[in-house]
Amino acid sequence: MIVRTDNLHLSYGRQGEALRGLSLEVPEGSAYALIGANGAGKTTTIKVLMNMLAPSKGSATVLGVDSRRISPRELTQIGYVSENQILPGRLRVGEFLRFLRPFYPTWDMELEGSILERLRLPAERRISDLSHGMRLKMALAGALPFRPRLLVLDEPFSGLDPLFRDEFMDQLLHQAGEMSILISSHELGEIEGVATHVGFIDGGKVLFQESMEELTGRSRAVRITLQRPAAVPKQIPAGWLQASVEGNVLSFVDTQFADERLAADIGSLLTGIRQVDVEPLPLRVIFTTLARERQQSGAREH
Amino acid sequence: MIWHLFRKDVRLLWPFALGVTLAQALNAALHLVRLYFPITPSLIPVTIVFPGLVWLGIVCLAVTLVQQEPLLSSAHDWLVRPVKRRDLLLAKLLFVLLLIHVPILLLDFAEALLLGVQVPDALFAALTRAATLFTAFTAPGLLLGAITASLVEAVLVGGVFVILGTLLILYTSTYGPRISPIGGTGLGWVPGAVALITNTLGIAAILAFQYWRRQTRVTRTMVAIGVLASFMLSSLTFDACFTVQQWVSSASAKFDIGLAPGKGTGTPSTVFATGKDLANMRINFNRRLSRSTTPLEFPVRLAGLPPDSVVYADQVVIRLSGSDGRRLYEARGDCARSSHGAGNACIQGELEVSSPASAGYADPLQVIMIPTDVYEALKSQPLSVEIDYLLTLFSGRPPITLGVSEPLHSLAGVGVCSTRIDDDGDEVQLKCVSAHRAPSCVTVVLENPRTGLHDPPLHQCGHDYAPFVRGAYPDALQPFQIGIPFTDLTHTIRFPVDIDQIQQARIAIKTYEPIAHVRRKLVIPGVKLSDWLAPRAAAADPTSGGTYRIMN
Numbered sequence A: 001m002i003v004r005t006d007n008l009h010l011s012y013g014r015q016g017e018a019l020r021g022l023s024l025e026v027p028e029g030s031a032y033a034l035i036g037a038n039g040a041g042k043t044t045t046i047k048v049l050m051n052m053l054a055p056s057k058g059s060a061t062v063l064g065v066d067s068r069r070i071s072p073r074e075l076t077q078i079g080y081v082s083e084n085q086i087l088p089g090r091l092r093v094g095e096f097l098r099f100l101r102p103f104y105p106t107w108d109m110e111l112e113g114s115i116l117e118r119l120r121l122p123a124e125r126r127i128s129d130l131s132h133g134m135r136l137k138m139a140l141a142g143a144l145p146f147r148p149r150l151l152v153l154d155e156p157f158s159g160l161d162p163l164f165r166d167e168f169m170d171q172l173l174h175q176a177g178e179m180s181i182l183i184s185s186h187e188l189g190e191i192e193g194v195a196t197h198v199g200f201i202d203g204g205k206v207l208f209q210e211s212m213e214e215l216t217g218r219s220r221a222v223r224i225t226l227q228r229p230a231a232v233p234k235q236i237p238a239g240w241l242q243a244s245v246e247g248n249v250l251s252f253v254d255t256q257f258a259d260e261r262l263a264a265d266i267g268s269l270l271t272g273i274r275q276v277d278v279e280p281l282p283l284r285v286i287f288t289t290l291a292r293e294r295q296q297s298g299a300r301e302h
Numbered sequence B: 001m002i003w004h005l006f007r008k009d010v011r012l013l014w015p016f017a018l019g020v021t022l023a024q025a026l027n028a029a030l031h032l033v034r035l036y037f038p039i040t041p042s043l044i045p046v047t048i049v050f051p052g053l054v055w056l057g058i059v060c061l062a063v064t065l066v067q068q069e070p071l072l073s074s075a076h077d078w079l080v081r082p083v084k085r086r087d088l089l090l091a092k093l094l095f096v097l098l099l100i101h102v103p104i105l106l107l108d109f110a111e112a113l114l115l116g117v118q119v120p121d122a123l124f125a126a127l128t129r130a131a132t133l134f135t136a137f138t139a140p141g142l143l144l145g146a147i148t149a150s151l152v153e154a155v156l157v158g159g160v161f162v163i164l165g166t167l168l169i170l171y172t173s174t175y176g177p178r179i180s181p182i183g184g185t186g187l188g189w190v191p192g193a194v195a196l197i198t199n200t201l202g203i204a205a206i207l208a209f210q211y212w213r214r215q216t217r218v219t220r221t222m223v224a225i226g227v228l229a230s231f232m233l234s235s236l237t238f239d240a241c242f243t244v245q246q247w248v249s250s251a252s253a254k255f256d257i258g259l260a261p262g263k264g265t266g267t268p269s270t271v272f273a274t275g276k277d278l279a280n281m282r283i284n285f286n287r288r289l290s291r292s293t294t295p296l297e298f299p300v301r302l303a304g305l306p307p308d309s310v311v312y313a314d315q316v317v318i319r320l321s322g323s324d325g326r327r328l329y330e331a332r333g334d335c336a337r338s339s340h341g342a343g344n345a346c347i348q349g350e351l352e353v354s355s356p357a358s359a360g361y362a363d364p365l366q367v368i369m370i371p372t373d374v375y376e377a378l379k380s381q382p383l384s385v386e387i388d389y390l391l392t393l394f395s396g397r398p399p400i401t402l403g404v405s406e407p408l409h410s411l412a413g414v415g416v417c418s419t420r421i422d423d424d425g426d427e428v429q430l431k432c433v434s435a436h437r438a439p440s441c442v443t444v445v446l447e448n449p450r451t452g453l454h455d456p457p458l459h460q461c462g463h464d465y466a467p468f469v470r471g472a473y474p475d476a477l478q479p480f481q482i483g484i485p486f487t488d489l490t491h492t493i494r495f496p497v498d499i500d501q502i503q504q505a506r507i508a509i510k511t512y513e514p515i516a517h518v519r520r521k522l523v524i525p526g527v528k529l530s531d532w533l534a535p536r537a538a539a540a541d542p543t544s545g546g547t548y549r550i551m552n
Helices: A042-049 A093-103 A109-121 A131-140 A162-176 A212-217 A259-269 A282-302 B002-036 B041-066 B085-114 B117-146 B152-181 B189-212 B216-233 B238-249 B284-289 B372-378 B535-539
Strands: A003-011 A017-026 A029-033 A059-064 A080-083 A150-154 A179-186 A197-202 A205-212 A221-225 A240-246 A249-254 A273-280 B256-259 B268-272 B275-277 B291-301 B309-322 B327-334 B352-353 B365-371 B383-396 B400-403 B410-411 B415-421 B427-434 B443-449 B458-459 B480-486 B506-527
Touching: A003 A042, A003 B216, A017 A042, A017 A059, A017 A197, A029 A042, A029 B291, A042 A179, A080 A131, A093 A109, A093 A131, A093 A221, A093 B002, A109 A131, A109 A162, A109 A221, A131 A162, A197 A212, A197 A282, A197 B410, A205 A212, A205 A282, A212 A282, A212 B415, A221 A259, A240 A282, A240 B535, A249 A282, A259 A273, B002 B041, B002 B085, B041 B117, B041 B152, B085 B117, B117 B152, B117 B189, B117 B216, B189 B238, B238 B309, B238 B506, B256 B506, B268 B275, B291 B372, B291 B506, B309 B506, B327 B372, B365 B372, B400 B410, B400 B415, B400 B443, B443 B480
Parallel strands: A017 A205, A029 A179, A029 A197, A080 A150, A150 A179, B268 B365
Antiparallel strands: A003 A017, A003 A059, A197 A205, A221 A249, A221 A273, A240 A249, B256 B291, B275 B327, B291 B365, B309 B327, B309 B352, B309 B383, B383 B506, B400 B506, B410 B415, B415 B427, B427 B480, B443 B458, B443 B506
16 A cells, blocks of 8 residues: 555644544555545645644554655655645746756656646746646646656645646646556546545545445446336345335435346345346446445444 | 755845845944944934844844745645755755855954954954854744744744843843842853853754654743743852853962951942841841941951952852851842943942052951841840852053044054044043953043143943853944043033143053952951941941842
């Protein structure tokens, strides 16, 4: 694992706990998307990982090193871009990159040039004169030329117009190569096509995390048309969520989908089946279904 | 990487650093003008404000420098860059050294050279001021930058410290001897130097902690504790300061102190011996400030004094013990520096005796003022009187002469001096600046070499035993001045060398420098206080004594 946290807690004093036992694992070489609503704890988690904030309990390791002990040696392998990142505003774009170069033994001048060209960053402009989007591009331009082993992106698309977002994404995918990416976002659409793994964070906890392949592979929308008016069986499998009835049709989301198991479950619970339709689900629906279910089960446990 | 980080800061902050240097250059220029020409009253506020602007500039620049990479932030880019904290801190120190202190040092050095100060002395003074500015302003500025999030916050926090500090200084200057017996004495530099050294070490430790750990709450607590400790250091005991002074000066003196033969006829030196009632004599402490005192006179001989020397008592402790050895009364007199100008010696708790050039001894009359109720309670019983002296021996330098209207002259042991007759035409003003500390004691005489006549000597002491120039205001040089009257505009007093002879007159300047600090004890056993009552007091009403100040 390139990033791992275990039972991470962080309290902001009177403002309460921002992290409440957060555990996540980012496999090496993956693009891990940390998804959650605003205030869920995404940025706090990333700041703990980057040693910008100290956790009050639990542990976090980045590149195998305790986050509290991250040294310049590890930081030469980590790129970081955040919507809240404060760059030295009085430096010009070119000056900033010239300032950064000596810190990174692997800095690639050619790559820097091509990134500047792709992102159309004006080398002579002061950073403080750049727009929000251009500043995010500037941060990206300062995070990629040394070919980081881990790229951490904290809400990188926030406030970006679609054109900028596409350019940003293009550059990122163009550059991705072997590096691991940890990206936080509250927009599912933004990470689709990028993320290989996903974690859902809510209330300072990761409610679930797995690879996108597994998640989409085990989630299906199921519609069962019966010969007579349908009813939701009294005891349904734990993986069937959001079960509802409309006339002769019983619908649910199967979150533990497997062809044979679904057939067996339907056979044992229902009779008079006319038709069964099974369809893959968009990521948004999978998320909202799982998130709602975890929130409800959390509330029940509470 | 230190040089790389330093260059980045230079790129961003050079105009600010240039501003501080220009303010210092203007400050030096104003000071030079002030020495060469009489300054117009309208310019006086400017000369007062400019040094303050330099200080403020140094603090603000130090804060801004640190906050280029804010330590309180959790959003600044530098936090995720492979920047070694050690390199960052050293780069900041390099910046303050090369862009703040070296330019100011060069300006101070140039100013001293322009005034005619010798190169080694000018360099010593400039280096001393650079060290003082660093410890008093730069280091606290760096710390302030490390524990605050913005310059505005730093200015507010710094402002609170300045206000508290000013109130404390005002309080100690008003009630100084009561809460800080050392403050106004020649030893006053010791607590200041100890505080500066410990502050600097403390600041270095706290800065390093904050740079490496970035635990602002802990760091702020450490700062608060440090500030409190610093205030407490200013209340070092007199004895501890004197021990430090002895260690620093390390010279010894071989004179002794004892009872003089006979009743004594020397200069009276008075100690207001107010202190602890150890015999439960029920002294009414509420009435201390206005209680009457009774003077006792002990003829004292200081024998074995080097010729042309002065002995000065920094502190006198008096103890009265009964025949059984039980201590009945203990009192202390600390001698503060005189602020009474020319012609007045130190007036409080004094023992200031001048050794005649050849005799090798001096016979002052030690007058001890004890509370009348203590005297009344103890006057008839046999007592042992112990007097513990903390003494400083001053050695006189050969006199130097200077005309009454001279441009700047370098005078050995005094500094660079000029003289002029003041605008009223009734006194000669002697103005000097010194690359070392100003002379502790100066005796000046206006004399006419043609007639051999001279005016009464003026003796001025401003005891300061510091081994370096104290303070950073307004520049690296220590100023002092004396007004020497030669005519009385009311025609009441006639001076031997008066206005008619003033153009042929010259000033003879004799300075005294502290060379040794010693402890001496005088024990007088089997004493009845009534036998040592001062003759005038014996005839007077014992309740008619003057007021005095509490010394403990």
